[in-house]
Amino acid sequence: MESLLFAISGESLTQRLRAKIFRTLLQQDIVYFDQPENNTGALCTRLATEASDVQGATGVRIGTMLQNISNLGVGIILAFIYGWSLTLIMLAFVPFMILAGFLQTYLLTGIADKDKKVLEEAGKIAVESISNIRTVAQLTKEQYFGDEYCKKLDVCFKNSITRAHVFGLLFGFTDAIMFFGIAALFSFGAWRVQQGAMTFENVMLILNCILFGAMAVGQTASLAPDYSKAISSSKNILSLFQRIPVIDNSSTAGNELATFDGQIDLVDLEFHYPNRPEVQVLKKFNLTIEPNRQTALVGSSGCGKSTIIQLLEHFYDPTGGRILVNQNELPSLNLQWWRSQIGFVSQEPVLFDATITENIAYGDTAREVSMEEIQQAAKNANIDDFIQNLPQRYETNIGSRGTQLSGGQKQRIAIARALIRNPKVLLLDEATSALDTENERIVQEALDQASKGRTTVVIAHRLSTIQNSDRICVVHRGRIVESGKHDELLARKGHYYRLAQSKN
Ligand SMILES: Nc1ncnc2c1ncn2[C@@H]1O[C@H](COP(=O)(O)OP(=O)(O)O)[C@@H](O)[C@H]1O
Ligand SMILES: [Mg+2]
Structure with a gap:
């Protein structure tokens, strides 16, 4: 009965934790997912293992632990009743046992942490190669990824060998202390019996009481590896729960605009990606996106076009400057509402x-x-x-x-x-660049149809697709260097002209 109830409570805890971890993950801002340690594989591995690891310190384990502690307590009390001096001698050994138990947990938690890292890396390799199996097969990299995966598992294996040694040593230590204790008890007890101060029965009774208590402690100590895993997982989970995303994807705070016509102003935008502060992507970027018009962004690869789209979607906060939506600051708007105003088509449809x-x-x-x-x-x-x-x-x-x-x-x-x-606003990021000419034509027709009567920001790989835009802006080194209609820009023989030349 007891085990059953504890097991049920443990399982339901695992389930609740896992659900909450997943929800919290979905709430995180894009910055979180940009961090290399939060790759898909690692997060999946963590989702699968951490919640169940915590069970190592809960459920049935709590039951056993409580039982052990009470066993020891009652044992000691009984022992005191049968003969206090003998019991005191035995108790002198207890601090050493506690110390050994503590060392076990402490050392093993360190190893468990290391294990987790490696397992996450292994998970990353697995997820990457399985989800890109065509590329892996085409590059005939199966052997390579298999070996890489094994290497990671090997590290885990070596760690568990180390763990086994540490554990063995410390376990030996606790056991030894116990036997020394029993030896001390026997000698002292024999001496007291000889003196006639105690009866033989009492000595045996005390021995049994303490022995049961000590065995219980030993049992608790043998749970240490699971317990240390649980501790290290709990630490990770707590730090995730405590992370407050700068941009909360699920937030319902902020205004919804009753009349939004599609005007967006980008004023003096400055931006670098949080995980790469050394590359300044946008520098004093100014652009007014007119309602119901098509604004095209062109420029060489890596000049920051997609970044502007991501800022418009409020995946990131700019490091300087402002984004105004109908004269309202973007961060003051309700995020869910804002994203519902935007339609986005990227190069790689997901x-x-x-x-x-x-x-x-x-x-x-x-x-x-x-x-x-x-x-x-x-x-x-x-x-x-x-x-x-x-x-x-x-x-x-x-x-x-x-x-x-x-x-x-x-x-x-x-x-x-x-x-x-x-959507009021349509964002198209090289939507046709991955297609062949025939498909490009069909998709382009669909896009032309779709962007009618909407505020559209289009990034194009081939200039032919944006020739009819109301305004074309050339982005160069994080700012707009030229803007106007296709013919005007060509006549100017500047950046756009050179771009057109190089792409023909
Ligand atoms: N998630 C990211 N983290 C760090 N740097 C990034 C990220 N995405 C893009 N960058 C960098 O920002 C710069 C601009 O990229 P991007 O806006 O994608 O260019 P493009 O004009 O080709 O769309 C590039 O130097 C790119 O390496
Ligand atoms: Mg891009």
Whole structure:
């Protein structure tokens, strides 16, 4: 009964912890995920192991521990009743045992911490190679990644050998102390019996009382490896729970604008990524994004175009300057509301392992999306015809990461997903650059259709796709160096002209 109840409480604790860890992870800002130690593999490994590790210090373990402590307590009290002097001698050994127990936990926690790091690295290798299995196979790197994984496991193995030695030594030490104690008790007891101060029975009784207590302590000590794992996992979990994201993805605080027409001003923006402070990406960047117009950003690779989009989505806070949405500071706005105003299509569309309907409906989680709307969005994205020809039509499962579709098809589903929320602002980051000419044309048509009547910021790889933009801005070294219409910019024979020359 006792074990059952403790086991149930332990399991439910694990489950609650795991759910809370996952939710907390999703709440973190992008900065958190940029940190190298928080890669996908490490986080998955932690999610899988940490919550259950904590159980090592809870549930049945708590039961055993409580039992041991009370055993020892009662044993000592009884022993005192049968003969206090003998008991005192025995108790003199207890501090040494406690010391040994403490050392065990302390040393083993250190090793458990190290183990975790290595296991996380192994997890990273596993996740990376499995999720990119095509690339791995193409590069014939299976052997390499297999070996790398084994290397990490080897480290763990070596650690557990060390742990076994440490543990063995200390365990021997505690055991030895116990036997020395028993020896002392026998000699002293024999001497007292000889003197006639104590009866033989009492000596035996005390021996038994203390022995039971000491055995209990020994048992507790044998739980030390699990216990130390639990401690190190708890530490990690607590530090995660205590981390307050600068930008809380789930926050519901802040204003929602009743009338947002799509005007966005970027004023004197300064930015560097928190994990790379030495590279100043934006320097005094100024741009006014006019409502219902198409603004194009062009420039060489790495000049900071995608960074601007990420700042607009409020994934990061700029280090200087301001982003004004209809004259309101971006951080003062309700984050969920703001992101719901934005549709985003990137170079690499990310689809989920679900049906086409679900993938498109994910675009708007704020309400129940009707089938007609989904179909309309698909039509607008030029993908309805294709879907109608699939055997299961909209109920086709597209597999993890959309592996069963071509790049252009995936991209058009991603566009439909962006359109379903009827966004005020559409952000397109090289949406067609990964496609062949034929697909590019189809997707481009879908995008032209989609951006009508919306504030659109488009980053283009090929200048041909943005020639008709209302305004083209050339980004160079973190600021805008030229802006205007296509023809004006060409006539100026400056940055844009050179860019056009080099890309033709
Ligand atoms: N998450 C990140 N962490 C650190 N540096 C980054 C990150 N993303 C981009 N950068 C760096 O910021 C600079 C601008 O990148 P980006 O905005 O992606 O350029 P692009 O104009 O090609 O879209 C580059 O030097 C890039 O290496
Ligand atoms: Mg980019």
